[in-house]
Amino acid sequence: xxxxxxxxxxxxxxxxxxxxxxxxxxxxxxxxxxxxxxxxxxxxxxxxxxxxxxxxxxxxxxxxxxxxxxxxxxxxxxxxxxxxxxxxxxxxxxxxxxxxxxxxxxxxxxxxxxxxxxxxxxxxxxxxxxxxxxxxxxxxxxxxxxxxxxxxxxxxxxxxxxxxxxxxxxxxxxxxxxx
Amino acid sequence: xxxxxxxxxxxxxxxxxxxxxxxxxxxxxxxxxxxxxxxxxxxxxxxxxxxxxxxxxxxxxxxxxxxxxxxxxxxxxxxxxxxxxxxxxxxxxxxxxxxxxxxxxxxxxxxxxxxxxxxxxxxxxxxxxxxxxxxxxxxxxxxxxxxxxxxxxxxxxxxxxxxxxxxxxxxxxxxxxxxxxxxxxxxxxxxxxxxxxxxxxxxxxxxxxxxxxxxxxxxxxxxxxxxxxxxxxxxxxxxxxxxxxxxxxxxxxxxxxxxxxxxxxxxxxxxxxxxxxxxxxxxxxxxxxxxxxxxxxxxxxxxxxxxxxxxxxxxxxx
Numbered sequence: 001x002x003x004x005x006x007x008x009x010x011x012x013x014x015x016x017x018x019x020x021x022x023x024x025x026x027x028x029x030x031x032x033x034x035x036x037x038x039x040x041x042x043x044x045x046x047x048x049x050x051x052x053x054x055x056x057x058x059x060x061x062x063x064x065x066x067x068x069x070x071x072x073x074x075x076x077x078x079x080x081x082x083x084x085x086x087x088x089x090x091x092x093x094x095x096x097x098x099x100x101x102x103x104x105x106x107x108x109x110x111x112x113x114x115x116x117x118x119x120x121x122x123x124x125x126x127x128x129x130x131x132x133x134x135x136x137x138x139x140x141x142x143x144x145x146x147x148x149x150x151x152x153x154x155x156x157x158x159x160x161x162x163x164x165x166x167x168x169x170x171x172x173x174x175x176x177x178x179x
Numbered sequence: 180x181x182x183x184x185x186x187x188x189x190x191x192x193x194x195x196x197x198x199x200x201x202x203x204x205x206x207x208x209x210x211x212x213x214x215x216x217x218x219x220x221x222x223x224x225x226x227x228x229x230x231x232x233x234x235x236x237x238x239x240x241x242x243x244x245x246x247x248x249x250x251x252x253x254x255x256x257x258x259x260x261x262x263x264x265x266x267x268x269x270x271x272x273x274x275x276x277x278x279x280x281x282x283x284x285x286x287x288x289x290x291x292x293x294x295x296x297x298x299x300x301x302x303x304x305x306x307x308x309x310x311x312x313x314x315x316x317x318x319x320x321x322x323x324x325x326x327x328x329x330x331x332x333x334x335x336x337x338x339x340x341x342x343x344x345x346x347x348x349x350x351x352x353x354x355x356x357x358x359x360x361x362x363x364x365x366x367x368x369x370x371x372x373x374x375x376x377x378x379x380x381x382x383x384x385x386x387x388x389x390x391x392x393x394x395x396x397x398x399x400x401x402x403x404x405x406x407x408x409x410x411x412x413x414x415x416x417x418x419x420x421x422x423x424x425x426x427x428x429x430x431x432x433x434x435x436x437x438x439x440x441x442x443x444x445x446x447x448x449x450x451x452x453x454x455x456x457x458x459x460x461x462x463x464x465x466x467x468x469x470x471x472x473x474x475x476x477x478x479x480x481x482x483x484x485x486x487x488x489x490x491x492x493x494x495x496x497x
Contacts, residue, residue: 070215071215071219071227072227072229073229076229076490076491077491081188082189082491084211084212085211085212086215087218121222122223
């Protein structure tokens with residue numbers, strides 16, 4: 001398998017800082033905002049962003065949660081192997097909040113569609129935005145577009161985007177993998 | 180999409196006929212899935228759409244309140260369509276056979292069957308003749324797998340793990356499908372099991388299952404971490420197995436005095452329905468050591484997990 005690095009450690013950090021400042025522009029002091037990472041690979045990004053926002057704003061009471069979308073997926077029984085559900089954790093009320101959904105890669109948009117369904121089971125947020133580290137352009141199956149994008153790339157359907165994290169894989173970087 | 184999320188992890192069986200037929204890995208997968216459904220049940224909207232294209236038939240050839248409602252709630256909260264059937268209002272009275280009854284229901288495009296039947300082995304028999312997933316909701320005095328799974332799930336919730344835990348099952352072991360399924364389930368997860376009751380309510384070869392046998396309630400309770408108190412099933416007893424209910428409750432009834440005198444806090448369980456004052460007194464049933472209502476609550480999450488995992492194996496032919 002061939003792989004090419006498209007974001008190295010330096011540009012990775014810069015990208016996350018930029019995303020944080022873009023969030024601050026729209027959410028000011030984050031009093032009514034909830035950051036929600038999509039299981040499993042959106043969690044490290046949500047944690048990183050929450051940590052950096054906390055440092056910039058000097059506060060540690062940001063609403064941060066994670067959501068698992070397994071039960072709302074539209075491909076149940078269409079996969080060879082079923083997906084094992086992961087945990088959902090939301091210690092706050094989403095009713096009337098400004099929710100920012102966070103995931104590492106936006107591809108077909110189906111995961112985000114399922115996440116929207118899951119969020120609505122907890123209440124009616126005032127608005128929902130989408131933040132992704134990598135937007136794979138021209139590959140959407142559904143009319144879903146991100147509000148905050150780390151990096152936009154063009155890929156072929158056969159290629160795979162892998163976002164690696166220092167805390168999980170030992171290195172912050174984004175790879176394009178080709179069979 | 181995240182390829183990492185895909186783990187080859189599914190049940191080893193197409194049906195849930197009994198605990199005997201499933202593996203420890205299956206049980207753990209059911210528990211891990213139930214953990215997530217428990218979270219779903221605490222949401223303001225307690226419903227997910229996973230089974231929205233599935234129709235489940237609940238066939239109850241024997242009376243049930245708790246199990247039937249629990250299954251029905253589990254099915255509805257997964258988004259499935261549900262049809263209910265009870266023996267009292269059925270064509271069975273007109274002489275139809277079990278296979279004919281079930282095949283007629285399946286002809287109306289039903290995808291899964293949940294069945295309770297008074298005859299032991301009826302689910303296994305049915306599974307040889309129809310090809311939709313069957314969940315055994317109790318077959319005579321044989322097995323009641325979902326009850327055993329929710330019982331062990333509740334113990335796991337209280338104690339973290341089943342490994343090395345000492346569980347005593349007290350009462351009418353002879354007529355109890357709950358006892359047999361619990362013994363299999365607890366042993367597969369590494370717990371030690373003891374059965375306790377009068378000699379007349381003890382199956383003759385019960386020790387061959389690898390369980391300890393005890394006839395003194397106090398000694399059993401001193402040994403255990405968890406006591407599962409079974410109901411005296413008067414409706415299954417064709418002869419008198421003990422002189423009187425009063426004598427039974429004096430010998431084998433769990434009272435607050437015994438519980439407090441043990442010098443340790445054991446967990447008290449009961450599969451329901453409770454005969455208050457017979458196998459368990461009211462103050463014990465309502466005490467902080469009793470997890471009877473947690474068992475009922477967990478029942479819905481565990482049944483959702485079983486339905487979800489078995490439905491995941493249904494393949495649609497387009």
